[in-house]
Amino acid sequence: MPKSVKESTGDVSRKTGFRKFSDVGISTYLMLSPFVLLFIVFSVYPVLASLRLSFMRYNAICNPDQSPCGSVGFGNYATLIFHDDRFHKALSNTAIYVVGAVILGMIASLSLALSLQEDTKSNRILRVIFFLPSVTSGIAVVLVWGWVFRGDGVGLLNAMLSVFGVHPIEWLATTWMAIPILIFMSLWGGAGFGMILFLAGLNSIPAMYYEAAVIDGAGPKQRFRYITLPLLRPVMVYVGITGIIGAFQIFEGVYLLFPTSVGSIGGLRDMALMIVPYLYDSGFNKFRLGYASAIAWVLFAIIFIVSMINLKLTRSLEDLK
Amino acid sequence: MKRLGAIAVAITMIAGVVFNTPANAAAKQTLTVWATGGDADAAVMKAAGKAFEDANPGVTVKVEAISWGDGYAKVLAAAAAKKGPDVFTGGLSWGISAGNKGALADLRALGVANYVQPKVPAQIYKALVGYKSTKVYAVPFDLTLMMMFYDKTTLKNAGITSAPATIDDFNAAAAKLKTAGVATPVYNEWGNADWLGFFSWLYSMGGSLYDAKCNVTINNSKGVAALTQYKKLYTDFGAPKPGVADWSMNDNIKQGKYGIGFSGNFQASSYYTYYKDYKNWAAAPVPAATGSKSVAFIGGRGISVMGYASGTQQRLAAKFIKTLYDRSVVRQMNLVGAAQNSIFLSPVIDNADTIDAYPADVLKTIKSQLKDAQGPPNCNGWEDSQAGVTTALQSFLFGTATAKAALDEAAAVMKSKL
Numbered sequence: 001m002p003k004s005v006k007e008s009t010g011d012v013s014r015k016t017g018f019r020k021f022s023d024v025g026i027s028t029y030l031m032l033s034p035f036v037l038l039f040i041v042f043s044v045y046p047v048l049a050s051l052r053l054s055f056m057r058y059n060a061i062c063n064p065d066q067s068p069c070g071s072v073g074f075g076n077y078a079t080l081i082f083h084d085d086r087f088h089k090a091l092s093n094t095a096i097y098v099v100g101a102v103i104l105g106m107i108a109s110l111s112l113a114l115s116l117q118e119d120t121k122s123n124r125i126l127r128v129i130f131f132l133p134s135v136t137s138g139i140a141v142v143l144v145w146g147w148v149f150r151g152d153g154v155g156l157l158n159a160m161l162s163v164f165g166v167h168p169i170e171w172l173a174t175t176w177m178a179i180p181i182l183i184f185m186s187l188w189g190g191a192g193f194g195m196i197l198f199l200a201g202l203n204s205i206p207a208m209y210y211e212a213a214v215i216d217g218a219g220p221k222q223r224f225r226y227i228t229l230p231l232l233r234p235v236m237v238y239v240g241i242t243g244i245i246g247a248f249q250i251f252e253g254v255y256l257l258f259p260t261s262v263g264s265i266g267g268l269r270d271m272a273l274m275i276v277p278y279l280y281d282s283g284f285n286k287f288r289l290g291y292a293s294a295i296a297w298v299l300f301a302i303i304f305i306v307s308m309i310n311l312k313l314t315r316s317l318e319d320l321k
Numbered sequence: 322m323k324r325l326g327a328i329a330v331a332i333t334m335i336a337g338v339v340f341n342t343p344a345n346a347a348a349k350q351t352l353t354v355w356a357t358g359g360d361a362d363a364a365v366m367k368a369a370g371k372a373f374e375d376a377n378p379g380v381t382v383k384v385e386a387i388s389w390g391d392g393y394a395k396v397l398a399a400a401a402a403k404k405g406p407d408v409f410t411g412g413l414s415w416g417i418s419a420g421n422k423g424a425l426a427d428l429r430a431l432g433v434a435n436y437v438q439p440k441v442p443a444q445i446y447k448a449l450v451g452y453k454s455t456k457v458y459a460v461p462f463d464l465t466l467m468m469m470f471y472d473k474t475t476l477k478n479a480g481i482t483s484a485p486a487t488i489d490d491f492n493a494a495a496a497k498l499k500t501a502g503v504a505t506p507v508y509n510e511w512g513n514a515d516w517l518g519f520f521s522w523l524y525s526m527g528g529s530l531y532d533a534k535c536n537v538t539i540n541n542s543k544g545v546a547a548l549t550q551y552k553k554l555y556t557d558f559g560a561p562k563p564g565v566a567d568w569s570m571n572d573n574i575k576q577g578k579y580g581i582g583f584s585g586n587f588q589a590s591s592y593y594t595y596y597k598d599y600k601n602w603a604a605a606p607v608p609a610a611t612g613s614k615s616v617a618f619i620g621g622r623g624i625s626v627m628g629y630a631s632g633t634q635q636r637l638a639a640k641f642i643k644t645l646y647d648r649s650v651v652r653q654m655n656l657v658g659a660a661q662n663s664i665f666l667s668p669v670i671d672n673a674d675t676i677d678a679y680p681a682d683v684l685k686t687i688k689s690q691l692k693d694a695q696g697p698p699n700c701n702g703w704e705d706s707q708a709g710v711t712t713a714l715q716s717f718l719f720g721t722a723t724a725k726a727a728l729d730e731a732a733a734v735m736k737s738k739l
Contacts, residue, residue, distance in 0.1 A: 059401075060400075061423050065423065067422040086709070151561065170561075170564070172564035172565070173564045173719075230437055250698070258564070268514065268715050269712055269715045269720060287393075287397045
């Protein structure tokens with residue numbers, strides 16, 4: 001019997017190429033084909049096209065007499081990396097934002113999950129309340145925050161502070177406050193989603209580990225340090241990487257809360273300029289589509305490298321498998 | 322045999338459709354116009370379209386509104402797709418920028434430029450033609466003029482008897498408003514802490530962004546003096562920074578919370594249509610340095626013809642554009658504009674007289690200000706320099722840089738884009 005199994009598996013493993021393809025059945029591929037076709041047309045092709053554009057001067061009009069499009073080699077990348085001060089500003093702002101939003105977001109999510117872990121009626125209600133911002137329209141939420149942080153006496157926060165005799169604070173016009181405000185908005189909107197993931201992770205940890213630790217005399221801090229955190233590592237890696245990707249792509253908050261009145265985006269002194277709004281500005285306000293594509297690929301490279309470092313540092317590749 | 326029969330039937334049907342098309346269909350033409358702005362702007366344009374339709378039987382003018390925010394991107398996207406409007410109105414600098422990309426038709430070749438040039442102030446026409454360019458991609462459609470607005474009672478209560486004409490008068494008036502307890506003595510609505518807001522102060526103190534040959538001049542001594550004065554609005558006279566107060570200054574001026582507001586003539590449009598029962602509004606030219614002219618920033622919209630439009634469409638578009646400077650057409654546009662609280666200010670100065678809604682003193686102010694107003698520079702790279710210039714100016718307005726250092730930084734940005 002074992003022999004037949006071995007033969008059978010050996011037989012399957014030797015199947016390659018067309019035999020393997022045909023064994024799955026043509027109907028499988030036919031059913032997959034609508035998705036594959038749409039995926040190729042709307043994802044693969046645009047991605048590859050943007051890679052090509054990133055090496056070009058391209059404005060989509062490409063009038064051969066006035067603004068010919070053509071290859072610039074690594075020119076767009078060289079300009080971005082060595083000469084574009086606004087890109088450097090966007091990069092540094094984004095880096096600060098990502099570090100703050102991801103680290104504080106994970107701490108907030110984990111704290112909420114630990115606080116609401118016990119399955120009681122009140123905790124279930126609170127979980128829903130904390131999760132609600134994650135399913136609310138991002139644009140609507142940002143507009144509401146705009147009213148909260150209005151800098152005159154009409155702003156909600158200033159109106160509340162005025163009760164205590166505090167003069168109106170120019171929340172959105174004070175340079176150093178821009179990124180903390182964006183981080184705070186990200187925590188409010190994203191901590192609930194992370195909480196759900198951490199709750200799932202916490203509930204998957206077998207109770208016997210904690211029981212054994214209690215018998216061995218471990219206190220709450222030791223149980224958290226030596227049981228909870230190590231066993232939550234796969235969830236932390238997932239929350240961390242998705243958080244990093246999401247944070248690098250911040251757009252609505254900057255676009256709606258920190259516009260400038262003429263010809264720019266990013267607020268006073270570019271205090272809230274981030275990479276994706278800058279990409280949008282270059283691509284769709286100035287129509288420098290080749291340059292904007294280069295920004296997109298630099299962003300991709302940064303996210304890829306940071307995610308790989310994250311995976312390596314947490315040594316969780318095996319856990320993810 | 323069956324296949325041949327099917328092909329024969331198909332050919333017969335196509336031929337039937339082609340040859341039975343009414344003979345007069347070729348004579349019917351539709352001109353599609355994109356009007357940048359809101360629905361009121363589109364309604365004003367429709368009034369011009371109606372006049373054109375009446376004068377040209379068989380022609381339909383289709384007007385669609387596009388928003389300011391993404392209008393430029395839409396125009397370029399239309400140019401890339403070679404599908405969209407025949408004509409569009411948009412920012413004064415769009416013509417140079419989109420024209421240099423090859424998106425627009427040369428209005429000189431269509432006979433529009435030569436027709437319009439003598440009718441509008443030279444400095445406004447110049448703002449739409451690229452430096453040393455032999456082609457004209459846009460001509461002025463309407464104007465937005467930077468002006469000073471206030472409530473007569475508020476100034477009177479503060480002991481100010483007339484609108485400040487000089488910068489010294491303005492500083493004294495703003496100080497009096499502050500002393501009188503006006504919460505926000507000065508408010509910049511249009512171009513707040515931006516190059517646009519700074520523009521009128523710079524030019525009214527004898528400075529400029531570039532000279533006539535497009536050499537950068539923003540960082541000379543006049544520029545430094547103007548920027549130092551501009552900063553006073555924020556440090557001494559309580560002008561709110563961008564993002565602090567909302568954009569609507571009318572109610573605040575009316576209630577005496579704001580003293581003097583700087584904005585475009587669209588505010589006057591609002592005062593004398595929507596708020597027409599309130600009689601204390603006043604508008605005045607922007608203040609100037611002693612011995613200098615009051616030079617207001619002039620914005621507004623240019624009008625262009627898309628390069629992909631067929632020759633027939635381009636000629637029709639050119640014919641339509643020429644009518645927009647006709648006094649009777651402008652009058653129709655202003656009647657609709659007044660009903661929509663959006664008065665149309667023609668670039669032909671004398672056409673301002675067709676605006677019935679404005680009191681005589683406001684019309685006089687607008688007409689006198691138009692004569693010396695300046696549009697945005699037509700120098701290469703200005704469009705791409707704006708963001709960098711604004712950031713540099715703000716490093717002095719709200720940062721630690723000196724005025725000279727900030728302007729040197731702005732000049733470096735402008736030179737790098739030339």
